[in-house]
Amino acid sequence: MSSAGLAVVSIRNEPLVPPDHMNPELGFCENESIWIYLALCGSMIPMRVLESDSIESLKLRIQTCKGFVVKNQKLVCSGRELARSNSLIRDYGVNDGNVLHLVLRLSDLQVITVKTTSGKEFTFHVERGRDVSYVKQQIARREKGFTDLDEQEVVCDGECLEDQRRIDDICKHNDAVLHLLVRKSAKVRAKPIAKNFELSVVAPELKDEQDFDGGKKENSKQYDLGGEESWSGYDVGREEVPKKPLDRDFLLEPVIVNPKVELSSVIVDMINLTFDGLDNGKIPIRSVEGTGGAYFMQDSLGQKFVSVFKPIDEEPLAVNNPRNLPVSTDGVGLKKGTRVGEGAFREVAAYILDLYKNEQGKIYGDEKGFAGVPPTAMIKCLHSCFNNPDDLTTVKIGSLQLFVENTGSCEDIGPGSFPVDQVHKISVLDIRLANVDRHAGNILLNKDEDGQILLIPIDHGYCLPESVSTDLLVYCNFILAFYFEDCTFEWLYWPQSRQSYSSEIIDYIKSLDAEEDIALLKFLGWDMSPKCARTFRVSTMLLKKGAERGLTPFAIGSILCRENIKVKSVIEEIVQEAEDSVLPGTSEAAFLETLSDIMDRRLDEIEC
Numbered sequence: 391m392s393s394a395g396l397a398v399v400s401i402r403n404e405p406l407v408p409p410d411h412m413n414p415e416l417g418f419c420e421n422e423s424i425w426i427y428l429a430l431c432g433s434m435i436p437m438r439v440l441e442s443d444s445i446e447s448l449k450l451r452i453q454t455c456k457g458f459v460v461k462n463q464k465l466v467c468s469g470r471e472l473a474r475s476n477s478l479i480r481d482y483g484v485n486d487g488n489v490l491h492l493v494l495r496l497s498d499l500q501v502i503t504v505k506t507t508s509g510k511e512f513t514f515h516v517e518r519g520r521d522v523s524y525v526k527q528q529i530a531r532r533e534k535g536f537t538d539l540d541e542q543e544v545v546c547d548g549e550c551l552e553d554q555r556r557i558d559d560i561c562k563h564n565d566a567v568l569h570l571l572v573r574k575s576a577k578v579r580a581k582p583i584a585k586n587f588e589l590s591v592v593a594p595e596l597k598d599e600q601d602f603d604g605g606k607k608e609n610s611k612q613y614d615l616g617g618e619e620s621w622s623g624y625d626v627g628r629e630e631v632p633k634k635p636l637d638r639d640f641l642l643e644p645v646i647v648n649p650k651v652e653l654s655s656v657i658v659d660m661i662n663l664t665f666d667g668l669d670n671g672k673i674p675i676r677s678v679e680g681t682g683g684a685y686f687m688q689d690s691l692g693q694k695f696v697s698v699f700k701p702i703d704e705e706p707l708a709v710n711n712p713r714n715l716p717v718s719t720d721g722v723g724l725k726k727g728t729r730v731g732e733g734a735f736r737e738v739a740a741y742i743l744d745l746y747k748n749e750q751g752k753i754y755g756d757e758k759g760f761a762g763v764p765p766t767a768m769i770k771c772l773h774s775c776f777n778n779p780d781d782l783t784t785v786k787i788g789s790l791q792l793f794v795e796n797t798g799s800c801e802d803i804g805p806g807s808f809p810v811d812q813v814h815k816i817s818v819l820d821i822r823l824a825n826v827d828r829h830a831g832n833i834l835l836n837k838d839e840d841g842q843i844l845l846i847p848i849d850h851g852y853c854l855p856e857s858v859s860t861d862l863l864v865y866c867n868f869i870l871a872f873y874f875e876d877c878t879f880e881w882l883y884w885p886q887s888r889q890s891y892s893s894e895i896i897d898y899i900k901s902l903d904a905e906e907d908i909a910l911l912k913f914l915g916w917d918m919s920p921k922c923a924r925t926f927r928v929s930t931m932l933l934k935k936g937a938e939r940g941l942t943p944f945a946i947g948s949i950l951c952r953e954n955i956k957v958k959s960v961i962e963e964i965v966q967e968a969e970d971s972v973l974p975g976t977s978e979a980a981f982l983e984t985l986s987d988i989m990d991r992r993l994d995e996i997e998c
């Protein structure tokens with residue numbers, strides 16, 4: 391008999407009105423105080439706060455009263471994430487009576503410790519979306535004595551758990567530690583001796599090898615290789631979205647815009663493995679982390695994740711978002727300059743832009759790019775496990791990204807041991823793409839064969855921001871100045887960012903050509919909007935000019951980021967000045983020339 395323990399977070403339930411806020415005589419400033427409502431798991435919790443409270447202190451109060459640690463909290467008000475911890479509640483325009491949605495970023499991984507009767511103890515990670523049968527498989531893989539899954543019984547609080555029970559479901563009802571008991575039944579044999587029987591209890595034979603069939607199934611895909619108009623051809627809510635096929639209860643196909651484009655082998659393999667998993671009845675498992683719907687797709691044996699699917703209609707603020715975030719009323723996404731339902735295109739674009747190109751601007755090598763964005767493709771997929779309350783037959787469009795084995799993210803350890811060149815490569819990617827969502831949780835950690843730390847950048851749905859203002863003036867004039875408002879780069883606070891780029895990285899930056907990249911994306915299916923293309927041109931220009939002058943990633947990154955929400959960044963000032971200097975209707979080329987001169991001047995000032 392073995393036992394396994396699962397540790398879960400206990401949720402406290404203390405009032406969110408601190409004593410000094412309740413009593414004006416204790417120094418509480420009546421004028422500044424407002425009531426806000428914290429929306430969490432279907433309930434509304436009133437909170438009295440000061441407009442001068444920082445986001446950090448608000449999160450600390452939530453941590454103290456509710457037990458959710460600060461780094462796991464995401465607060466969203468009026469469709470915008472309150473991302474900067476040093477900014478004040480009033481900076482984000484939070485008013486009396488506003489609702490703040492609290493999204494919890496729980497880890498997908500649950501640590502399970504198994505103790506055997508012989509005193510052995512081993513620990514493994516199980517994704518919360520997994521079920522009891524998966525736990526049994528893991529125990530069988532680790533311990534030779536448990537290879538026969540049918541002989542394992544998993545018991546919790548005296549209740550025998552069915553194979554289909556999910557880990558997060560089991561944990562939900564337990565406050566602190568959950569003990570699993572794995573009971574291995576023995577066979578009873580009766581051997582005739584003279585006129586009697588000798589009964590013996592025999593433990594099953596130990597097998598050295600696993601019985602799993604690791605062989606790959608014949609591919610049986612039914613791709614329609616006809617071209618689509620563009621990646622964005624299927625907008626959220628559009629009627630032409632294809633319906634469920636009749637012969638299978640799922641669908642999975644790549645979205646191919648240009649029939650002349652051949653999918654790379656790594657993308658074909660990823661789609662095939664994902665298809666095999668669905669075909670074998672291995673369901674997509676929704677991640678408990680993140681603000682949007684992200685599904686881990688399993689291999690045909692249900693032992694490994696092969697990819698991550700993010701449907702566009704489940705992005706934050708989209709119609710089918712599974713985190714109960716309100717639907718965007720104006721199409722603007724969670725970050726400034728982003729649009730709901732466009733995250734998947736950006737995920738794919740980040741992968742393509744990261745790939746190496748030869749001198750003719752053609753992609754070479756089809757696996758690992760410069761910064762290591764995992765292979766990503768646009769797909770159509772249908773499955774009943776997706777969040778689709780109204781219509782289970784609607785095929786979803788979204789990004790499919792190769793699942794990368796990892797031991798966590800950069801949030802889990804200090805940055806001291808991160809290799810300098812990898813931090814620098816991610817900084818190049820983020821500056822180029824003006825990424826507005828580079829927090830430490832979006833860089834996964836792994837180790838290579840030599841034990842060296844590997845940093846894997848993920849989650850690029852919020853790169854290449856563009857103006858999405860509904861203000862007609864801003865819209866018509868293509869005013870870009872505020873696109874960069876939400877740029878934040880975690881690596882700015884890491885020591886590696888203060889070191890200079892190596893010559894290899896500088897050569898790579900020199901080779902970048904925004905026009906070629908825009909043309910390549912168009913050829914592959916994404917015809918960038920003029921505003922988005924402008925963002926890309928401006929940030930590529932800044933990267934190239936900065937690197938040419940020997941600026942560090944920190945120096946260049948700081949130009950793109952605001953120090954706080956109220957003060958414009960240097961890039962915003964540069965763009966504003968350029969926009970003020972040209973007449974409406976000026977060509978893009980002339981605008982960029984003006985911008986280039988202004989940028990040179992500002993960079994020279996920084997150097998001095």
Ligand SMILES: Nc1ncnc2c1ncn2[C@@H]1O[C@H](COP(=O)(O)OP(=O)(O)OP(=O)(O)O)[C@@H](O)[C@H]1O
Nearest residue numbers: 677679680681682684698764791792793794848849
């Ligand atoms: N390629 C990948 N390989 C392995 N795990 C991944 C991959 N992509 C995403 N994940 C994991 O899936 C979960 C959700 O993904 P992600 O953070 O990208 O979703 P999101 O909703 O966009 O998140 P956020 O709220 O940070 O913007 C996270 O636990 C993340 O670590």
